[in-house]
Amino acid sequence: MPIQTNQSVSVDCALFGFDGVSLRVLLIERPAYNNLERMKLPGSMIHQNETLPQAAVRVLESLTGMKIHYLKQLEIFSDPWRVSGDELAWIRQRYQIQTERVVTVGYYALIKLDNRLYEHTSAKGAQWVSIDEIQRLAMDHKQILSVALGMLCREMQQSPIAFELLPRKFTIKELQRLFEAVLGIEIDNRNFRKKMFSSGFLSATGEKQTGVAHKPAEYFTFDKAAYRKAMKAKLKMGFIDNWRY
Amino acid sequence: MPIQTNQSVSVDCALFGFDGVSLRVLLIERPAYNNLERMKLPGSMIHQNETLPQAAVRVLESLTGMKIHYLKQLEIFSDPWRVSGDELAWIRQRYQIQTERVVTVGYYALIKLDNRLYEHTSAKGAQWVSIDEIQRLAMDHKQILSVALGMLCREMQQSPIAFELLPRKFTIKELQRLFEAVLGIEIDNRNFRKKMFSSGFLSATGEKQTGVAHKPAEYFTFDKAAYRKAMKAKLKMGFIDNWRY
DNA sequence: AAACTTATCGTAAAAAGTACGCTAACTATA
DNA sequence: TATAGTTAGCGTACTTTTTACGATAAGTTT
Numbered sequence: 052m053p054i055q056t057n058q059s060v061s062v063d064c065a066l067f068g069f070d071g072v073s074l075r076v077l078l079i080e081r082p083a084y085n086n087l088e089r090m091k092l093p094g095s096m097i098h099q100n101e102t103l104p105q106a107a108v109r110v111l112e113s114l115t116g117m118k119i120h121y122l123k124q125l126e127i128f129s130d131p132w133r134v135s136g137d138e139l140a141w142i143r144q145r146y147q148i149q150t151e152r153v154v155t156v157g158y159y160a161l162i163k164l165d166n167r168l169y170e171h172t173s174a175k176g177a178q179w180v181s182i183d184e185i186q187r188l189a190m191d192h193k194q195i196l197s198v199a200l201g202m203l204c205r206e207m208q209q210s211p212i213a214f215e216l217l218p219r220k221f222t223i224k225e226l227q228r229l230f231e232a233v234l235g236i237e238i239d240n241r242n243f244r245k246k247m248f249s250s251g252f253l254s255a256t257g258e259k260q261t262g263v264a265h266k267p268a269e270y271f272t273f274d275k276a277a278y279r280k281a282m283k284a285k286l287k288m289g290f291i292d293n294w295r296y
Numbered sequence: 297m298p299i300q301t302n303q304s305v306s307v308d309c310a311l312f313g314f315d316g317v318s319l320r321v322l323l324i325e326r327p328a329y330n331n332l333e334r335m336k337l338p339g340s341m342i343h344q345n346e347t348l349p350q351a352a353v354r355v356l357e358s359l360t361g362m363k364i365h366y367l368k369q370l371e372i373f374s375d376p377w378r379v380s381g382d383e384l385a386w387i388r389q390r391y392q393i394q395t396e397r398v399v400t401v402g403y404y405a406l407i408k409l410d411n412r413l414y415e416h417t418s419a420k421g422a423q424w425v426s427i428d429e430i431q432r433l434a435m436d437h438k439q440i441l442s443v444a445l446g447m448l449c450r451e452m453q454q455s456p457i458a459f460e461l462l463p464r465k466f467t468i469k470e471l472q473r474l475f476e477a478v479l480g481i482e483i484d485n486r487n488f489r490k491k492m493f494s495s496g497f498l499s500a501t502g503e504k505q506t507g508v509a510h511k512p513a514e515y516f517t518f519d520k521a522a523y524r525k526a527m528k529a530k531l532k533m534g535f536i537d538n539w540r541y
Numbered sequence: 542a543a544a545c546t547t548a549t550c551g552t553a554a555a556a557a558g559t560a561c562g563c564t565a566a567c568t569a570t571a
Numbered sequence: 572t573a574t575a576g577t578t579a580g581c582g583t584a585c586t587t588t589t590t591a592c593g594a595t596a597a598g599t600t601t
Contacts, residue, residue: 052343054391058305060374060399098297103374103399124371127401129305129348146299154305154348156372224578242559244580249557265578266566469547487590489549494588510547511597 058152059142062107063094063192064122065157065199066115068164068179069216069229075164075179076196077114077172081189084144085137091189092196093177094155096146107158115162116171121215123206125157125198133191159199161215207233211252214273220256222268223247252277303397304387307352308339308437310370310402310444311360313409313424314461314474320409320424321441322359322417326434329389330382336434337441338422339400341391352403360407361416366460368451370402370443378436404444406460452478456497459518465501467513468492497522 066077078090093114097106104122111119134142134153142153162168164179172179182200187193206212213229214221227243230236247253254274260267311322323335338359342351349367356364379387379398387398407413409424417424427445432438451457458474459466472488475481492498499519505512 052345054341054393055305055344056393056395058303060300060303060305096299097374099300099397100297100376102376103372126369127348127372129342129401131345131347148299148301150301152344156374222579239560240578241561241580241582246558260567260579262568263578264568264576266580268579467548484591485547486549486551486592491589505598507599508547509599510545511549513548 055152057150058154059096059146059148059150060103061094061096061153061155062103062110063092063128063155063157063195064107064111065092065125065159065196066111066119067159067161067199067203067216068168069232070164070179071225071228072232073181073183074232075181076185076199077177078180078185078188079114079175079177081141084141087137087141088187088189090180090185090187092192096148103156104158107156107160111160111162114172114175114177115168117162117168119160119162121161121212123159123202125159125195125202127154127156128191128195129154130191138190155195157195157198159202161212163216163218165218204234211273211278220258220270220272222260222270223253224268226271250278251281300397302395303399304341304391304393304395305348306339306341306398306400307348307355308337308373308400308402308440309352309356309367310337310404310441311356311364312404312406312444312448312461313413314477315409315424316470316473317477318426318428319477320426321430321444322422323425323430323433324359324420324422326386329386332382332386333432333434335425335430335432337437341393348401349403352401352405356405359417359420359422360413362407362413364405364407366406366457368404368447370404370440370447372399372401373436373440374399375436383435400440402440402443404447406457408461408463410463449479456518456523465503465515465517467505467515468498469513471516495523496526 068075068077077093079093080089081087081091083089093110095106095110097103098109101109104124107122108119111122131152133155139150139153142148143150169179182196185193185196188196203212207230213226216229217225223244224240226247227238227240230243231238252274253271254277256270256272258270260270313320313322322338324338325334326332326336328334338355340351340355342348343354346354349369352367353364356367376397378400384395384398387393388395414424427441430438430441433441448457452475458471458478461474462470468489469485471492472483472485475488476483497519498516499522501515501517503515505515
């Protein structure tokens with residue numbers, strides 16, 4: 052069996068945002084080409100002299116105009132036929148390269164949604180689509196998105212990445228709603244609150260909501276330093292204390 | 297910046313085994329070439345029509361002569377200069393290809409060490425090296441190994457992969473020693489035993505050790521079906537109950 | 542037979558997680 | 572301007588899980 056030559060390596064990125072109600076992912080619409088699906092995840096062939104994460108960051112930063120603070124690799128989609136037929140023709144035309152096979156690396160990234168971001172992305176022709184409204188995507192991008200979502204669920208229960216999706220100041224309820232949206236469950240807000248506080252890295256700002264039709268909630272911020280200290284303490288002892296077979 | 301062409305994709309694999317005392321990894325020694333490091337992880341360029349995991353399995357099965365039951369992708373090592381200079385020359389000569397850049401995908405795999413396996417691997421010129429005896433490896437293979445070890449530690453606390461490293465029948469103490477070796481900690485054997493049993497997927501064989509200088513321990517096996525049933529039950533409810541911030 | 546080692550069973554205390562009642566503080570609306 | 576509706580935020584009792592460690596059992600070595 053001959054060694055594979057004439058192949059390309061690309062990155063495809065699922066960038067997630069939370070609008071207070073549902074989880075959204077950034078999609079771009081490519082020009083019509085035969086009957087190919089129009090909507091796809093942002094992506095690019097890798098350039099010379101850049102690593103894969105650099106390529107992912109390049110794609111996302113140019114699309115959002117903002118710094119990407121959280122980026123994580125998913126897996127590599129290496130099915131020899133994942134890009135073939137019209138899709139392969141599209142790639143060849145789009146990038147002006149003679150490639151026989153495209154291996155892609157999936158990334159997922161998190162960002163705080165805000166108006167400036169909405170403006171920037173829509174100027175670029177990209178859209179924030181709620182994850183439960185997505186039916187089909189180009190190539191195997193639906194599969195990549197599924198993997199990204201699974202990863203997000205798992206990560207969210209183990210590391211403080213939720214805060215990457217929320218504004219700097221947030222209420223406990225907002226945090227709770229994010230968990231509920233991503234994990235698709237209901238949570239008792241009294242116990243949720245206790246759990247969050249007991250971790251010790253939410254710090255109160257003293258500021259409160261205004262104009263809400265109920266007792267205003269206090270705004271909190273995520274205290275990164277306290278989190279790191281807590282983690283270090285945990286590693287010293289414990290460690291074995293969180294097996295989940 | 298031009299699109300990268302003329303690149304190759306390879307896989308490199310860290311195959312782990314446990315000899316009852318320490319964790320070992322399979323290394324191969326390549327022929328001398330200038331002053332390059334001799335020892336490296338097993339790996340290969342990918343062939344046409346094979347996916348990356350297929351390539352990894354091909355490499356490991358031909359080296360061990362055994363089926364690989366547990367294989368998992370690590371990450372992609374895509375530094376543009378990770379293979380350059382003499383190393384790049386070596387690759388070109390070894391595979392007879394004109395490549396400018398080699399992107400590699402790390403895999404880690406687990407196997408049960410036994411005599412048949414030792415024979416087969418040593419016939420192939422490969423060695424099982426204890427992980428704390430490894431100083432340097434070719435290219436960035438030391439880095440790949442580090443990532444693999446980190447992954448193994450994390451996975452071992454969350455899924456029942458320990459059993460991939462033990463013989464079919466094992467004592468609780470052997471299981472405990474494996475955990476201690478991989479995680480580098482001491483564990484109270486009475487609590488360890490309770491934890492293992494409470495999970496409900498160790499099944500007693502009725503057989504006991506013979507010839508040991510103490511009360512003989514019973515042999516157990518890992519009951520995969522029970523494990524899957526337990527997992528399904530867990531997913532139905534719980535879910536939120538294992539955050540670790 | 543005594544010493545040594547690990548297996549295995551138990552128990553009590555501490556910590557973490559769960560369920561849920563209650564009051565506080567706002568806005569909308571009647 | 573009262574009152575109904577809503578979420579915030581505090582507390583408490585109960586259950587489950589984890590941890591620390593005592594005690595006995597069953598072999599081999601000396």
